[in-house]
Amino acid sequence: MLTALVTGGTSGLGAAFARSLARKGFNLILVARNEDRLREVAEQLAGEHGIHVETMAADLADREHVDRVAQRLADPTQPVDLLVNNAGFSVGTPFLTEDFSPHDMGTDVMCRTVALLSGAAGRSMTQRGTGWIVNIASIAGCVTMGEYSAIKAYVTSMTESLAVELHGTGVQATAVLPGWVRTEFHSRAGIAGSSIPNFMWLNADQVADEALADVARGKVLSIPTLRYKAVYATLHHLPRPAVRWISRQVSGARKREQKA
Ligand SMILES: NC(=O)c1ccc[n+]([C@@H]2O[C@H](COP(=O)([O-])OP(=O)(O)OC[C@H]3O[C@@H](n4cnc5c(N)ncnc54)[C@H](OP(=O)(O)O)[C@@H]3O)[C@@H](O)[C@H]2O)c1
Numbered sequence: 414m415l416t417a418l419v420t421g422g423t424s425g426l427g428a429a430f431a432r433s434l435a436r437k438g439f440n441l442i443l444v445a446r447n448e449d450r451l452r453e454v455a456e457q458l459a460g461e462h463g464i465h466v467e468t469m470a471a472d473l474a475d476r477e478h479v480d481r482v483a484q485r486l487a488d489p490t491q492p493v494d495l496l497v498n499n500a501g502f503s504v505g506t507p508f509l510t511e512d513f514s515p516h517d518m519g520t521d522v523m524c525r526t527v528a529l530l531s532g533a534a535g536r537s538m539t540q541r542g543t544g545w546i547v548n549i550a551s552i553a554g555c556v557t558m559g560e561y562s563a564i565k566a567y568v569t570s571m572t573e574s575l576a577v578e579l580h581g582t583g584v585q586a587t588a589v590l591p592g593w594v595r596t597e598f599h600s601r602a603g604i605a606g607s608s609i610p611n612f613m614w615l616n617a618d619q620v621a622d623e624a625l626a627d628v629a630r631g632k633v634l635s636i637p638t639l640r641y642k643a644v645y646a647t648l649h650h651l652p653r654p655a656v657r658w659i660s661r662q663v664s665g666a667r668k669r670e671q672k673a
Pocket residue numbers: 420421422423424425426427444445446447448450471472473474499500501502503522523549550551552590591592593594595596597598599601
């Protein structure tokens with residue numbers, strides 16, 4: 414039986430990846446901060462799918478906690494076949510703000526940890542000559558809407574670079590670029606999302622299923638749903654001033670929504 418480790422596997426997209434992998438018969442290791450929720454989700458998945466589910470309470474902004482997860486990925490006695498670097502959150506703080514801590518937290522969890530865990534998983538997977546590393550980026554990385562866009566652009570670029578490094582090893586890296594997905598992401602960040610048209614919202618289970626199908630096909634970039642494939646292609650062909658104009662309009666709508 415194969416084993417997958419999913420960071421942020423207790424909510425939203427991470428929980429959807431965990432469910433999809435459980436349906437495929439993977440044993441799971443779920444990583445998040447909230448221990449009660451980890452236990453609850455693990456019991457439910459183990460009960461429904463007859464799989465083994467391990468939990469690791471870890472704050473992925475804390476280097477010691479991250480090292481503990483990296484050690485689990487490196488353990489040759491209990492190999493991990495698939496890693497989903499999913500844990501993340503919105504960083505809406507402007508670059509001009511004096512308190513830099515939200516930026517630190519964002520880059521620690523969504524850049525440093527993603528690269529560090531990808532490396533740890535990649536080292537042990539290449540020794541076995543097989544494995545999959547799935548990093549959750551975002552369509553937000555194709556626009557220019559603050560630190561969050563910059564972070565997600567990093568995840569896409571880092572994963573493509575990793576795929577180049579892993580070429581020919583039997584280990585695969587995939588960046589997933591979802592559009593807007595209904596999860597706890599927006600409410601946790603105090604974003605109502607009322608300015609986002611209904612048809613642009615995606616279902617987390619659909620995104621996870623499509624992304625894992627792309628992983629099985631060996632894709633390095635996965636953009637779930639036709640809607641967002643079209644958005645991705647458009648953003649990549651537009652001149653950069655047009656991309657910045659769109660970014661200003663969407664950021665403006667979000668600011669007006671927050672004031673209302
Ligand atoms: N929702 C969207 O529209 C959307 C679109 C594109 C990409 N994404 C990306 O998808 C990923 C998952 O987001 P989501 O929408 O599913 O959000 P979510 O429902 O809020 O889930 C976030 C998960 O990450 C965990 N997490 C957050 N901070 C953590 C930390 N410091 N250490 C360990 N675990 C942490 C949370 O558990 P604990 O709080 O218990 O730690 C939770 O399990 C993120 O990388 C996000 O950027 C989301």
